[in-house]
Amino acid sequence: MILADLLVTDVREAATLARGAVPRTGAAMRELSLVHDAAIAVAAGRVAWVGPARQAHRQVRLRSAGRRVSAEDGVVVPGFTDAHTHALFAGDRAFELPFKLAGMSYAEIARRGGGLYATVRATRAASDTTLLRETGARLRRMAASGSTAIEVKSGYALDVPGELRLLRLIPRLAREIGVPLVPTYLGAHAVPEEYRGRPDAYLDRMIGHALPAVAREGLARFCDVFCEPGFFTVRQSERLLRSALALGLGVKVHADEFVLSGGARLAARLGAVSADHLLRASADDRHRLAAAGVTAVLLPLTAFAASPRRRSPGREMVDAGVPVALGTDCSPNTWVESMPLVLAHAVHGGRMTPAEALTAATVNSAHAVGLAGRGRLLPGAPADFLVFPLGSADELGYRFDATPSAIYRQGIRVSLS
Amino acid sequence: MILADLLVTDVREAATLARGAVPRTGAAMRELSLVHDAAIAVAAGRVAWVGPARQAHRQVRLRSAGRRVSAEDGVVVPGFTDAHTHALFAGDRAFELPFKLAGMSYAEIARRGGGLYATVRATRAASDTTLLRETGARLRRMAASGSTAIEVKSGYALDVPGELRLLRLIPRLAREIGVPLVPTYLGAHAVPEEYRGRPDAYLDRMIGHALPAVAREGLARFCDVFCEPGFFTVRQSERLLRSALALGLGVKVHADEFVLSGGARLAARLGAVSADHLLRASADDRHRLAAAGVTAVLLPLTAFAASPRRRSPGREMVDAGVPVALGTDCSPNTWVESMPLVLAHAVHGGRMTPAEALTAATVNSAHAVGLAGRGRLLPGAPADFLVFPLGSADELGYRFDATPSAIYRQGIRVSLS
Numbered sequence: 109m110i111l112a113d114l115l116v117t118d119v120r121e122a123a124t125l126a127r128g129a130v131p132r133t134g135a136a137m138r139e140l141s142l143v144h145d146a147a148i149a150v151a152a153g154r155v156a157w158v159g160p161a162r163q164a165h166r167q168v169r170l171r172s173a174g175r176r177v178s179a180e181d182g183v184v185v186p187g188f189t190d191a192h193t194h195a196l197f198a199g200d201r202a203f204e205l206p207f208k209l210a211g212m213s214y215a216e217i218a219r220r221g222g223g224l225y226a227t228v229r230a231t232r233a234a235s236d237t238t239l240l241r242e243t244g245a246r247l248r249r250m251a252a253s254g255s256t257a258i259e260v261k262s263g264y265a266l267d268v269p270g271e272l273r274l275l276r277l278i279p280r281l282a283r284e285i286g287v288p289l290v291p292t293y294l295g296a297h298a299v300p301e302e303y304r305g306r307p308d309a310y311l312d313r314m315i316g317h318a319l320p321a322v323a324r325e326g327l328a329r330f331c332d333v334f335c336e337p338g339f340f341t342v343r344q345s346e347r348l349l350r351s352a353l354a355l356g357l358g359v360k361v362h363a364d365e366f367v368l369s370g371g372a373r374l375a376a377r378l379g380a381v382s383a384d385h386l387l388r389a390s391a392d393d394r395h396r397l398a399a400a401g402v403t404a405v406l407l408p409l410t411a412f413a414a415s416p417r418r419r420s421p422g423r424e425m426v427d428a429g430v431p432v433a434l435g436t437d438c439s440p441n442t443w444v445e446s447m448p449l450v451l452a453h454a455v456h457g458g459r460m461t462p463a464e465a466l467t468a469a470t471v472n473s474a475h476a477v478g479l480a481g482r483g484r485l486l487p488g489a490p491a492d493f494l495v496f497p498l499g500s501a502d503e504l505g506y507r508f509d510a511t512p513s514a515i516y517r518q519g520i521r522v523s524l525s
Numbered sequence: 526m527i528l529a530d531l532l533v534t535d536v537r538e539a540a541t542l543a544r545g546a547v548p549r550t551g552a553a554m555r556e557l558s559l560v561h562d563a564a565i566a567v568a569a570g571r572v573a574w575v576g577p578a579r580q581a582h583r584q585v586r587l588r589s590a591g592r593r594v595s596a597e598d599g600v601v602v603p604g605f606t607d608a609h610t611h612a613l614f615a616g617d618r619a620f621e622l623p624f625k626l627a628g629m630s631y632a633e634i635a636r637r638g639g640g641l642y643a644t645v646r647a648t649r650a651a652s653d654t655t656l657l658r659e660t661g662a663r664l665r666r667m668a669a670s671g672s673t674a675i676e677v678k679s680g681y682a683l684d685v686p687g688e689l690r691l692l693r694l695i696p697r698l699a700r701e702i703g704v705p706l707v708p709t710y711l712g713a714h715a716v717p718e719e720y721r722g723r724p725d726a727y728l729d730r731m732i733g734h735a736l737p738a739v740a741r742e743g744l745a746r747f748c749d750v751f752c753e754p755g756f757f758t759v760r761q762s763e764r765l766l767r768s769a770l771a772l773g774l775g776v777k778v779h780a781d782e783f784v785l786s787g788g789a790r791l792a793a794r795l796g797a798v799s800a801d802h803l804l805r806a807s808a809d810d811r812h813r814l815a816a817a818g819v820t821a822v823l824l825p826l827t828a829f830a831a832s833p834r835r836r837s838p839g840r841e842m843v844d845a846g847v848p849v850a851l852g853t854d855c856s857p858n859t860w861v862e863s864m865p866l867v868l869a870h871a872v873h874g875g876r877m878t879p880a881e882a883l884t885a886a887t888v889n890s891a892h893a894v895g896l897a898g899r900g901r902l903l904p905g906a907p908a909d910f911l912v913f914p915l916g917s918a919d920e921l922g923y924r925f926d927a928t929p930s931a932i933y934r935q936g937i938r939v940s941l942s
Contacts, residue, residue: 200916202923206878209840245914253926409925413873417834423626443924449866456830461623497662499617506619507860508826509670509926 110156110168112149114491114519117161118178122146123185123466123501124158124485131403131431131475137464140501148184150491153518158485177521179495182513185466185504186483187256187492188447189473191405192384192435194294195250196243196274196281197227197264198234201440224264224298227440231264231274239277240284246438246445247285252524253446254512256492259290259435259477261332263297266310268318271295275327286517290477292360293318293328296340296348311344315351323355329478330381332360335371342370349378358478360405364388365414376400382433382476386425387411387418394428403476404430406468407437408453409444422458422465432460432468433476448510455505462505491519527573527585529566531908531936534578535595539563540602540883540918541575541902548820548848548892554881557918565601567908570935575902594938596912599930602883602921603900604673604909605864606890608822609801609852611711612667613660613691613698614644614681615651618857641681641715644857648681648691656694657701663855663862664702669941670863671929673909676707676852676894678749680714683727685735688712692744703934707894709777710735710745713757713765728761732768740772746895747798749777752788759787766795775895777822781805782831793817799850799893803842804828804835811845820893821847823885824854825870826861839875839882849877849885850893865927872922879922908936 123140125132132139147164149157157168170176204222217223231239250258260281262274275291282289295314303310322328331352335345349359358381363371365385372393375383383389383397384405397404408420425432434454436444444450451465460468470483481489495514496504504510515522540557542549549556564581566574574584587593621639634640648656667675677698679691692708699706712731720727739745748769752762756779766776775798780788782802789810792800800806800814801822814821825837842849851871853861861867868882877885887900898906912931913921921927932939 200920200923202879202917202920205872205919205923209872209876209878249926249928412829443920444926446926449926455622455626459626461626462619500619502622503617503619503860506617506622509666509861509863509866511666 110149110151112151112156112168112170113174114150115164115168115170115174115176116148116179116184117176118181119146119148119161119184120144120181121183121501122148122158122485123183125186125467125471126484126486130480131433131472132467133398133429133431134426137426137432137467138461140463140466142501146184148485148493150519153491155485155487155489155491157487179514180497182495183498183501184485184493184495185501186470186485187494187515187517188254188469189257189477189479189483190250190255190435190447191259191382191433191473191476192407192437193259194261194263194437194439195246195258196239196260196262196277197231197440198239198242199227199230199440200443201226225301227264228266228300232270236277240281244281244284247281247287250436250438250445251285251287253448254494254515255287255447256517257288257290257474257477257479257482259292261292261294263294266295266297266300268295268313271318272321272327275322286522288479290479291328292330292332293322293357294332296333296345298334298339307340307344311348314348319351319355323357328357330358330360332362334362335374336362336366336369342374345371346374346378349380353378360384364393372397375402381478385410386421389421391428394425394430398429401431403433403472405433405435405476406454406458407435408450408457410437410442412453412457413442420454420458422454422460426460426464431472431475432464433473434465434469435473448504449508451505452508462502465505466501492517527566527568529568529573529585529587530591531567532581532585532587532591532593533565533596533601534581534593535598536563536565536578536601537561537598538600538917539565539575539902540600542603542884542888543901543903547897548889549884550815550846550848551843554843554849554884555878557880557883559918563601565902565910567936570908572902572904572906572908574904596931597914599912600915600918601902601910601912602918603887603902604911604932604934605671605886606674606894606896606900607667607672607852607864608676608799608850608890608893609824609854610676611678611680611854611856612663612675613656613677613679613694614648614857615656615659616644616647616857617860618643642718644681645683645717649687653694657698661698661701664698664704664706666862667853667855668702668704670865671911671932672704672864673934674705674707674891674894674896674899676709678709678711680711683712683714683717685712685730688735689738689744692739703939705896707896708745709747709749710739710774711749713750713762715751715756724757724761728765731765736768736772740774745774747775747777749779751779752791753779753783753786759791762788763791763795766797770795777801781810789814792819798895802827803838806838808845811842811847815846818848820850820889822850822852822893823871823875824852825867825874827854827859829870829874830859837871837875839871839877843877843881848889848892849881850890851882851886852890865921866925868922869925879919882922883918909934
């Protein structure tokens with residue numbers, strides 16, 4: 109008999125994603141391990157039991173102080189992990205959007221005070237208080253949309269002390285928001301303006317000063333690099349990531365977003381936990397990622413916003429046996445906070461099925477940020493789950509703007525506002 | 526001196542859209558008539574004054590029972606009008622989405638129990654209670670996203686008594702939700718299965734029985750028709766719409782969504798209030814719509830979901846001088862409820878500027894559904910407005926999932942849940 113603190117009843121359908129190895133690939137991405145007319149028992153903040161409601165009385169006993177709550181015939185799914193965000197920045201770049209829409213070049217937008225360096229300047233100039241307030245508001249809205257774990261990259265300071273400052277803010281934000289945040293060091297987001305034309309000198313700074321401090325203080329779990337022409341070459345990216353691996357960090361690659369530049373191949377060669385974006389990745393890249401077990405973190409809203417003719421290659425990646433995960437890519441460039449919207453774009457744009465998108469956004473996204481054990485309703489997993497007022501789990505991805513009616517984190521129902 | 530019931534203060538920026546003729550076209554669509562550091566006075570449910578906060582004490586006196594509330598440095602915009610929805614239906618069609626994504630033909634999906642007729646069967650079979658509950662929940666979520674007026678089409682019963690039943694539910698829904706709903710008769714959504722191969726016989730039924738009842742009872746403000754191959758020809762559409770015009774109804778056309786079939790030309794010829802969809806409309810069509818003053822109601826999410834290579838032609842329409850309005854097209858086919866998401870797709874997909882999209886979704890959408898006077902913060906207009914926690918009004922459309930922090934309808938702040 110399981111002794112529970114909480115029993116959630118009246119669950120029309122629970123998508124447990126309980127069966128099988130992690131990360132999911134191929135047909136296993138369509139296996140949601142559904143339990144119909146279900147109940148969910150929680151003990152000490154963790155999932156204790158999920159099963160048919162009619163069996164609950166034989167399996168679960170509620171502690172005397174325990175609570176029984178109704179999911180009101182809703183669908184329960186594991187909380188989403190947002191596997192890729194640049195959410196830690198100051199300001200916005202709304203002013204440059206009309207320039208972009210008019211087809212202005214990146215260089216011309218930069219001349220008018222826009223582009224990535226505009227956010228670098230704003231972020232460097234912002235106080236901790238401002239950064240915590242603006243980023244905190246974003247993360248809170250992400251959490252209210254159903255994200256129960258969020259990867260957060262640095263990358264809008266670039267200089268060593270600035271990047272370390274950003275990373276040190278992340279644990280404070282996690283405590284304030286009440287959601288695990290996975291910090292990634294992305295000093296290699298771009299070559300800073302003060303190192304223009306001297307990328308290798310900046311690389312030396314990152315390898316010699318930033319990475320050792322990051323590793324020493326445990327400031328990041330991953331090191332990421334923007335491996336694209338005009339940013340960092342494959343050779344430079346490899347040098348940085350090998351240094352990170354040597355220090356015990358996991359590695360990720362911003363790969364093949366603008367051109368097919370070899371980022372995915374590099375990720376496969378290094379055994380990166382993920383290769384992200386991948387809009388230009390080739391069939392050969394897909395096979396390499398699949399063979400190396402590298403997760404493709406796809407960012408469908410960025411694909412949509414960036415180039416009219418491109419869709420995030422969800423279908424192709426799943427069919428090639430690559431584990432797919434999802435993220436908002438929330439940044440001043442593509443300001444998206446809602447994972448249900450990301451699922452819808454992965455489906456309607458990327459032609460993943462709703463079941464594949466849900467698997468990607470839960471168990472596979474958790475894997476892609478090193479949070480093994482999350483994203484499934486499995487006994488022992490953190491009791492982070494969402495109730496949606498839907499007819500079935502596959503309405504996620506079908507509907508564009510589904511919003512949870514209840515969110516549980518560590519078995520505690522949190523306020524949605 | 527204006528005597529006010531409510532004074533909203535601490536408005537960082539109010540987009541009043543006050544100046545100029547309605548509907549807006551061309552450069553006038555980018556003119557938001559912004560007031561910075563503003564205050565808004567409301568009297569008897571209507572906008573009484575909008576101006577710089579520092580002038581409020583000289584212009585406005587608050588009644589003794591009046592209230593002063595802070596917008597907390599937020600941006601205020603007029604409430605959205607969702608100019609095109611099929612929100613009145615039962616059930617969902619999540620099950621057919623994987624078929625669609627796999628490229629299955631419409632006929633094959635229909636053979637498997639999907640397509641429009643599946644929703645017709647579900648809607649016919651549903652009780653009034655079920656329809657009110659399911660549709661009411663949708664409309665409430667739309668309202669919580671910022672829609673303060675919503676067009677609702679019939680069209681999922683098709684047979685005459687069934688369509689009249691649907692239209693009669695709309696005023697009940699409007700009272701329950703507290704938002705004006707504009708009813709449109711869309712018996713010509715498709716030829717019902719019982720009339721297969723006999724479209725003209727069905728047309729006779731609509732013209733002889735449905736339209737007179739709709740006009741007599743005042744059940745709809747507009748008559749709409751699906752003018753596409755396999756649905757209704759231009760000749761059939763014209764016959765129906767001329768009958769509607771003769772009975773005093775306004776007319777709308779589902780035009781040129783799948784093929785360039787002449788729907789936009791028909792709308793221009795008849796002086797329709799709007800032509801909707803228009804994905805295949807030609808440059809010649811745009812000129813005709815502009816010359817006739819027909820509003821293009823664009824539905825960018827439907828464009829996105831339907832065909833990978835198509836974007837809603839917002840940029841082209843604005844540049845051709847066509848007044849553009851926006852809608853969710855909420856239906857079991859494209860289940861979208863949030864107008865802020867529609868604005869973002871109009872911008873990032875349709876290449877409208879954020880200012881153009883905001884104009885489209887407010888003053889022009891109100892015009893497109895016959896609600897003159899709405900969609901502007903103009904003295905005398907209903908005090909339906911939204912507060913967004915944004916830095917400027919043009920962050921709407923820039924951000925994908927902006928949500929209002931407060932919604933006022935007739936000057937009363939409504940609960941967001």
